[in-house]
Amino acid sequence: MAKFMGRVEFPCTIELGKGLEGAITNITKIGYVDGQEGHLVYRGYSIEDLCENSNYEEVAYLLIYGNLPTASQLADFESKMRAERTLPDEVKELIKSLPHDCHPMNALQAAVAAMGCMDHDGLEVTRHVSNPKESVDVERDVAVRILAQTRNAAAAIARVRKGGDILDPNPELDFTANYLYMMSGEIPDETRRRVMDVCLILQADHGMNASTFTAMVVHSSLADMYSTIAAAIGSLRGPLHGGANEAALADIQSIGTPDKAKEWVASRFAQNEKIIGFGHRVYKALDPRAVVLKGHAERLCREHGFNDLYESAATVEKEVTTRMxxxxxxxxxxxxxxxxLVYHALGFPTPQFPVIFAVARTAGWVARVLEYLPENRIFRPRAVYDGAVDQKVVPINQR
Ligand SMILES: CC(C)(COP(=O)(O)OP(=O)(O)OC[C@H]1O[C@@H](n2cnc3c(N)ncnc32)[C@H](O)[C@@H]1OP(=O)(O)O)[C@@H](O)C(=O)NCCC(=O)NCCS
Known part of the structure; x- marks a missing residue:
């Protein structure tokens, strides 16, 4: 039921769901957010179960193909991704040539758009919708290519900023270990790989959020998958969405010491400012992803000497929820x-946080647009015109 947000009497009475609140885009089998109870499910599996008993590659396969892979399906999926051994030289050059102080999300968006310029077959696929089934099968291969290459580009962007050479994936490593390896040049230990894997699983899909909807809208015009993912990255970048992780950390760091956290929250409330990292359109209970990550954040912060940071965050959480x-x-x-907090404790520079989110969410973006393709209808909502009527153009020299 749409929350009533306003009533406009032009040209007829309508109910306006601001921010499309309450609007339904389609029927999906991919994932479900239970905002009242605080559950998140991918194709029937709870995220807690998936974090415990699978890995990001299996989850990406689940989202894109509809089932958890058998050993041979996983091997086939991995070999498709491994075929994307290296970024095209033009994309590597582009990444190197961008200013190293531009935001890495802008660089990632540019890199994905540039990948599209190099993949002529990939650009043609969506247009052939006379046979949607075939179109989905072919475009799924493009999607898998983009999943691997987006990770490669994300790692290359991080690496170049640290002054390193762009590395190709190591064929011995899985998706997550390779991401870490290509960023740092070091093969990660199992603990580090596992935490990163959990982060990627938790952010792989999440209902009809802004960036997923962006992907759906762009692809519904039968634009290619590269344009689709580049647009979704742009949507994810803002602080109300995927950019919230970097903004939230900056806020907690700005508090200084845990004893100042209560006072910091009080001043935010006094100024009627939103606390970044809190609130959600759908969750009216604890976000289950935050529950999983909180445990990792506490452990990693204590292990890596960020006790104060964690204590400040925990105090902010207690104070905000109590006041709310x-x-x-x-x-x-x-x-x-x-x-x-997890990414900070793992040593990633803050601007890389939303990039990691984008790498993870690419699986959800492609899964959702592929699901919609056979029944595709272009998205075309309407706005209510509430402006002037019957204006006449006055020549410029008389205005
Ligand atoms: C996520 C978010 C964009 C959802 O927005 P939304 O569904 O449009 O919700 P609204 O902004 O309409 O908020 C509803 C009410 O809760 C309050 N609220 C929501 N998030 C809040 C926050 N982070 N801090 C303080 N108050 C908040 C609003 O002020 C509003 O109060 P009101 O009804 O008295 O006016 C919003 O909660 C937010 O801006 N959070 C901070 C950014 C963030 O963490 N984003 C990452 C999301 S995963």
């Missing part, structure tokens, strides 16, 4: 509040 409950609002920490 007192005001009758169901506002809790979301995934971005604790993912920032």
């Amino acid at each position: 409950e007192a005001a009758g609002k169901k506002i809790y920490p979301n995934v971005d509040f604790y993912s920032g």
